[in-house]
Structure formats: structure tokens, C-alpha cells
Amino acid sequence: MQKPLLIIGNKNYSSWSLRAWLLLKAFNVDFDEQPIELFHPSATPILNEHAPTGKVPVLVYGEGDEKVTVWDTLAIAMHINEYLTDINLWTGISKSDTNAQTDNQDRINSAYCQSIIAEMHSGFMSIRNEMPMNIRATAKIQPSTACLADIARIETIFAECLKDRPEDSFLFGAFTAADVFFAPVVLRLQTYADASNITLQPLTKQYCQTLVNHPHIQAWQKSALQETRIIEEDEAGEILSLVGVLAN
Template sequence: MDTTLVIGNKNYSSWSLRAWLPLRQAGLSFCEEVIPLRREDTSEQILSWSPSGKVPVLLHEGRTVWDSLAIGEYLAELYPQAGLLPAARAARARARSIIAEMHAGFGALRKECPMDMRAHRPIDLSAETRRDVERISAIWEACLKEAGGRGFLFGSPGLADAFYAPVVSRFATYGIMPGPLGQAYMEQIQDWPLYQEWLNAARQETWSFNLTA
């Protein structure tokens, strides 16, 4: 097999999920190389695969592609039939905008609510994190209204949903409740068979570490 995706622990690695989902959507057969995070040899292991020293990294047909956004764009270009980006130019531009916003922003949410799919521990959010939640909820609502009010952000599952799926996980873990459309979107993602496949694998992992350390 000439395709390998190198990822971190499925319970914790939100960026790995963002690469794994579109790879599965594209229908590729691939090997998974899971590197446990926060161990003494983690950096050394990752560097043996990834020039950036970070996961995820995709090895495909002799090419090395790192960073979840680059991987998603690479797959969308290579496998247009997978529908990772909308066909319509305006919708595609909007999808790229909200993907880039997720990729670059929401630092308060990331810091205060790290992904931990096996956990459920509601917390009181800081003002900065509440602003992130409000912005994400607005993104979801705008896209869902344009797509007809229910379902995935652009009607069918795509790269935008892959990038916001870890947010759904965070909201579930920390008891964060968006508005009605946002809650419907969370249910859509949580019922998505690919998301369920990843979640079930995360629950079976034996590695754990203290996220507050």
C-alpha cells in the first residue's frame, strides 16, 4: 500500500481527525501510523515521518504532505468526485473561508477546551472562549440556513465538516450548547458513520495523559 497517514492519539489529536476524515471520504485505502503524544520519544517518532515535526502527515505515491489544511486541499484536488469542496464557486469560496478561519483561529477554545473524546466535564467558559463559541455558532447557522437548515454545512459531508468535527467533540465534552441549528448540526456530525468510527477507536485507546499539565 502506497498511502500512509501518520496521526496522534485519536482521543486527543484534533488535527489528525481533520486529515483522517477527508481521506476516508475520498475512499482511499491507507495505513495508519499512530504516534502516542506527550511521550519522551514522541518528537523523535514524528520527525521520522514529518519534516515539520507535527502530525498529521500524509505519504501518498511518493509525496509527503503535512498540515491538515494542505492534506485536505491536496485530496480535494486529486479526488474531485469525493465532493470535499462544493462544486459551486461561491459556496467553495465560503467553505475555504470558514476552513481557514478554523485552521488559524479560535485559540481560546483550543486552550480552554482541548479535545478529549472520552471525557465529559462541563466547565464555566471564559469570556474569550464564549466569543469563540458564538462565532462558531454563527458560522454553522449561516451555512446551514444556506444549505436548507439541516444536515452538513454545505449539504453533503465535506472538508468543512471535517474541520469542525473536532469542535463538535469539544462542545460535547465540555457541555457547550449552541443554538438550535448548532445542536442539530452536532447531532448530524455525531451520527456520521465516519465520526463514529473514529470515536469508537478513540474509546478503545489505552494511552492517556493529563491535558492540564
């Protein structure tokens, strides 16, 4: 099979690109990546060729009548799980593990994992709007009541998933697609929470640290800090400090 190509936006800002990229990396799919500049004319020909919605991320492979095009990160996750990996994205367990296939707890975890992914995919609009992903920045905002309610709901999800798990655990023990879909939230909290006097629960802070320690997330952040473009549409709040190339 031809190696898949993932088209993504600026790593400092593009939360949905991070999700698709991390899905492929974490679940051992060999792929090429093609970055584009968000909100820039240079991206138009690439998006016109590959992206039916004109948005990133887009996963493509094959040619002619056999070309596969998958857009929207949730669809990309489902496609990866069905066709491109030997690991079950919803449980983090090998598909060849026959015991797991009949284990009721894994079925419960899979259902919960899919549900919180769908909730993240379709909701939390206030935190998205008020706390856009901006990896290189520390920024202060005045969160609305709706934004704080989003954060509270996210903390409840984390607490329910991590109850009785080891200190350095991912949401379902093994790394799953749920960790992928909540990764941009963790990076948003890293940018805004302390600077905006948003108090997080100890378990939330613990999980955030576990996730930012993940090697693929660290690799994404390292690349993001080398970017120099500032996209005003994705900037928010009072910037208190910067790291990376723009800090020099």
C-alpha cells in the same frame, strides 16, 4: 500509486489527526494509518523520518525521489482535493459533474467553504486552549469571555450555512471539508457544553447531532474509547464522567 500512509496521534485527543483521517475516509481515499503516542519518546523516530515539523498528521507515499510528504491538515486537504479524490472537497460534488463546474452557486459555496476552513485553521484559539478534544470525557470548565465569543462565532457560521437547509443537512448540503474541519469542535462541545452550562442554539445542537451520527466519526470515537493513555497536557476542567475502557 503506492497507498498513502497517514501518521496520526492519539484518537482521544488529536483533533488535527481526526481532520486528516476523516478527509481521507470521507472522500474515498484508500490509505494505511500509523498511530503514534503524543508526547512520548516512542514517537520520535517516526516523526524524525516523516514529519518536518515534528507534528502529526503527516501524509506520505512514494519512495526515494518520488516520495510525497504533506504535513499540516490544510495542506493535506488541498493535496487530497487535487490528486487523490474524484470528489470536490469544497462542494462535495463529483468532479465529473460538468453542470456543477459552471454553477455559480457552487462557486459561491466553494469560496465560503474555503474561507470558514481557513478561519478555523488559523483561529479560535480560546476554544482550543480551554476545551481540548477529549472524546471519552464529560468535563466542566469555566469558559472565558474569549472562549464564549469563539463559540458564538462558530454558531453564527453554522446558522449561515444551514439556513433553509433540511434538518439533517451538513453545512453545504453534501458533506464537505468544512464539516471535517468543524468536527473536532462538535466533539469539544459534546464534552464540555452541557456540563459547563454553555447554552447552544437549537440549530447548533441539531448540526452537532447530524455530525456525530456520521459513520466515520462514530468509527473514530469508537477507537478513541479503546485508548487507555491519559495525556495531562490535553486534559482540562473537572472530569465528571468517562466512557470507554477507562470507565470500567
